[in-house]
Structures are given as structure tokens and as C-alpha cells.
Amino acid sequence: MATSATLTQTKSGNPILDSLSVVPGIILLAVIGYTAKVLEHSVNAYAKSHHWVFPNIEYVLWAILIGLLISNTLTIPKFLQPGIATYEFWLKLGIVLLGARFVLADVLKLGGISLALVVIEITLSLALMTLLGRLFKLKPKLISLLAIGSAVCGVSAIIAAKGAIDADDEDSSFAIAAILALGALALFTFPAIAHGLHMNDTSYGLWAGLGVDNTAEATAAGALYSDAAGKVAVLAKTARNAMIGFVVLAYAIYWSSRGQAETVSNKALFLWKKFPKFILGFLLISLLVSFNAFNKAQITSLGNLSKWAFLLTFAGVGLRTNFREMSKQGLRPFIVGALGEILIACLTLGLVVGANRIWGL
Amino acid sequence: MAADKSTLSKESTSLSLDTWAVVIALLLALAVRLNVLRNLPW
Numbered sequence: 416m417a418t419s420a421t422l423t424q425t426k427s428g429n430p431i432l433d434s435l436s437v438v439p440g441i442i443l444l445a446v447i448g449y450t451a452k453v454l455e456h457s458v459n460a461y462a463k464s465h466h467w468v469f470p471n472i473e474y475v476l477w478a479i480l481i482g483l484l485i486s487n488t489l490t491i492p493k494f495l496q497p498g499i500a501t502y503e504f505w506l507k508l509g510i511v512l513l514g515a516r517f518v519l520a521d522v523l524k525l526g527g528i529s530l531a532l533v534v535i536e537i538t539l540s541l542a543l544m545t546l547l548g549r550l551f552k553l554k555p556k557l558i559s560l561l562a563i564g565s566a567v568c569g570v571s572a573i574i575a576a577k578g579a580i581d582a583d584d585e586d587s588s589f590a591i592a593a594i595l596a597l598g599a600l601a602l603f604t605f606p607a608i609a610h611g612l613h614m615n616d617t618s619y620g621l622w623a624g625l626g627v628d629n630t631a632e633a634t635a636a637g638a639l640y641s642d643a644a645g646k647v648a649v650l651a652k653t654a655r656n657a658m659i660g661f662v663v664l665a666y667a668i669y670w671s672s673r674g675q676a677e678t679v680s681n682k683a684l685f686l687w688k689k690f691p692k693f694i695l696g697f698l699l700i701s702l703l704v705s706f707n708a709f710n711k712a713q714i715t716s717l718g719n720l721s722k723w724a725f726l727l728t729f730a731g732v733g734l735r736t737n738f739r740e741m742s743k744q745g746l747r748p749f750i751v752g753a754l755g756e757i758l759i760a761c762l763t764l765g766l767v768v769g770a771n772r773i774w775g776l
Numbered sequence: 777m778a779a780d781k782s783t784l785s786k787e788s789t790s791l792s793l794d795t796w797a798v799v800i801a802l803l804l805a806l807a808v809r810l811n812v813l814r815n816l817p818w
Contacts, residue, residue, distance in 0.1 A: 503793060504793055504796065507794060507797035507798075508801050511797055511802075512801050512804065512805070515805070691794055692798060696798030696802065699802070700801065700802075709808065712814070713809060713811075715816075716808045716813060716815065717805060717808055719817065720804055720813075720816055
């Protein structure tokens, strides 16, 4: 990630020192996140008291903008990098805790619709990216990585596939940079388009979950629209993430049949290893809530904990997005990615509009 | 690019990251359930 360039982990070999090394970066994430919350309230209150016509900028956008400003104007010191890299942990913690805001019936209904749409989206995305990659004469394994990244779940899928299809580091870096750059663009374009189309929260959340590739960006793109849309975006994205093992397995079998990757001997074990385990945590918390293990105040507390975890994630999304680093990764994979993503965004929008007509989202 | 390699080599640790996220979320849920943590603000 370009940006992953900023996320190098420094290991001293001493577990206590390694644990402490994340503290400064986490403090930075918390400071940015809290500043975003303060800005949301104070700027809106100031504009209101002075009768200004000023857009209501939510904490999500403030957190991302502050992070972007820092990462693109300053050099982030090395001692902050391990802590900044923990944004992925906060994202997963936030998703598991978000399970408290869904009863299982909602998960089954929306998750079922999401899964049906995810299967169509994955099939179309894989076909489209493969076609575009061949048209632009990209290397075959880079095409596979871009296809997997745009069809399933961004960076995690590319990292999971990299080992399975024996792709080289350079191809993986290209694919990751393209997916991240496009994710950053989606943060601003998806909510704007949805506002223009007057989409409801559920439809938009589904679209963000299906159309934005990386889980952190999909969560942020959903939350930028509304709290309810953010919830649905996470659910749809989680359904998409659940498919990672199947897609990577299919590619692993394809490349091993060509003698260019190791054979997968135990497919069930492969699927289990690639399955994102945090989804099980999300379902467990949702199950507990459905069986009334928590009262209303406790559910609110768990929901609030999830929001705090996401706040740190959004600060991390901004901090790890460095446009200068991304531009160094080359133009062709980016063009293929961009063309593919625009077409996928249109296709997924069509799918969601269709689903809305059928199921009345 | 070199740093990307470190990211890419994190595949094995991403599994434990999932497990940690689930374990800590469950511990937090237990603390909320037992009212050790209550009325958490937003």
C-alpha cells in the first residue's frame, strides 16, 4: 500500500517493546478521531450560530481529511507507524461489536440479499477485470490479483491470493496500490452519486458494500452517508469477505493446473484458513443479542464501543493514503483498475436498484 | 516497495489479528454484560 509504505512494522524481538511500539501511533489515531468528533460539533454549532449555509460535515469525513492532510503534507515518523497499522485491528473489532446492532433475523434477511448480489457481483467483476487486463496486456498474475481484489475484498484478498497463486511482490504491490487509490476516490464519489440519486440508506449501504473494494473504505463510504447506511455497508461487505476462500481457491487451482503454483491438497482446510474469522465473532454477538443476552442500555454501549473502534479506523484510512506513493506504482494497472471499478460501480448500482424493486429494501 | 513486502508477509499474522479482534470484542461484551462497563458514551 502506498501507503503500506508507511505501515512498516518494526520488530525488536522483545514482545513487551513490540507491544509498546504501537502505543504512540494508536494515540495519534485517537487524537485525530477525537478532534474529528469535536470539529463536527463545533463547526456545525458555529455555522448555525452565525447563520451560515455550511454543509454538515460528519466526524467520518473530518477524520479522513485530517489523516489525508497529515500523510500527504508531512513525513510520518517511523515510531508512529506500528500504531497506525493497527487501524485494521480496530476495523475488525468494530465489525465484531457491530453485531450487537443486528438481530439475527436482520442478518439473515439483509445478509441473504447481500450474498445473492455478492455472487453476481463477483462473477461479473472477475470476468470484467480479466477482460480489461487482457486488453491492456497486463501480466497474467497481475490480472488475477486485480480481478480478485476488485471482486472480493481489496487488500486482504490480494494478500491471501498472493501466496496461493505464487504471484510476485511487484504485481501484488501494483494491485494493492490500484485498489487503495480507487477506494480513496470511492470515499468521495459514492456518497455524492447516492445523494444525487436520492438513494435510501439500505440501498446505498448495499451499494457501498458491494462496490467499494477494501473493507475499511467500504465501512467509511457507508458511514459517510448515514449511520444506518454504514451498518448495511458493513454487512454487505462482510458477506463479500466471506467468499474470499472460494475465489482464491479457484484461482489457486487454475494456476496450479498450469504448473505455476503449488497444488492445493486439502481444499476444506484451505477454505477454513482463508475464511475471515472475525465474521464468526460478528455472528456470535448478533446471536447473543437475538437471544436477549443484553439489555437495551448494554446494546447501546456495545454499539458505541463499535463506533469508537471505527473512529480509529477512519483516522487510519486517511493516514495510510499517500497519493504521491500511489502515483509511483505505474499508470497502466491503475487505468485498468479505474475502468474496471467504474464499470463495477455501475453494475452494482444496477443490481441494488433491481434488488430494491424486487425486495423493496 | 520494500515496505509492501512487509505488508504482504503479514498474511499469517492477519489470521491472528482476526482472532484477537474476536477475543477482545467478546471480553468487552462480557464486561458490558456484567456491568463492569456501563453507559458507555458516544
